[in-house]
Amino acid sequence: MTGLIIPKQIIEKMVVHCRAVYPYEACGILAGRGKAVEKAFEMTNTENSPVSYFMDPKEQFHAMKEMRTLGLDMLAIYHSHPHSPAFPSQKDVSLAFYTDSAYMIVSLADQNNPEIKAYAINDGSISELTIEISDETA
Numbered sequence: 728m729t730g731l732i733i734p735k736q737i738i739e740k741m742v743v744h745c746r747a748v749y750p751y752e753a754c755g756i757l758a759g760r761g762k763a764v765e766k767a768f769e770m771t772n773t774e775n776s777p778v779s780y781f782m783d784p785k786e787q788f789h790a791m792k793e794m795r796t797l798g799l800d801m802l803a804i805y806h807s808h809p810h811s812p813a814f815p816s817q818k819d820v821s822l823a824f825y826t827d828s829a830y831m832i833v834s835l836a837d838q839n840n841p842e843i844k845a846y847a848i849n850d851g852s853i854s855e856l857t858i859e860i861s862d863e864t865a
Contacts, residue, residue, distance in 0.1 A: 731763075731859070732763045734764065734860075737764055737766075738860055740767050741753075741755065741767060741831075741843070742843075744767075745807035745835055746835065746841075748772065749835055750777050751775050752776060753833070754770045754781075754782050754806040755767055756782075757829075762802070770790070771786055778816075778818075801827075803845060804828055805832070806831075808834045808835070809835050812836060815832065819848070820851055820853065830846045832844055832846070845858050
């Protein structure tokens with residue numbers, strides 16, 4: 728995967744979700760076709776933690792089922808870093824089990840200017856991916 732194309736409204740929805748659960752980490756799934764994200768699934772972080780997340784398994788199951796019904800693939804997993812940069816932590820790297828998906832991080836370290844980055848994480852190796860924000864409606 729070289730990058731993602733994400734509608735502006737989905738980027739905005741992710742930021743709103745991350746701010747809503749601050750100071751804890753938010754988490755969710757981005758689904759679509761090819762490189763184009765079409766839908767965001769907000770998940771509950773069952774850890775209620777400012778430094779880690781675990782998606783609610785029932786919500787994750789329902790999201791996967793809906794993706795299958797809609798013919799969408801999981802393109803990315805997103806989560807927030809309430810107080811740190813948009814770069815994968817050691818825990819993020821160790822828990823990156825979906826090698827075909829991007830890992831997006833929304834940093835709220837600067838509340839007024841959230842930083843959003845995407846990464847491919849494979850066997851401990853981290854490489855930044857491009858994010859193209861489109862004006863398309865999802």
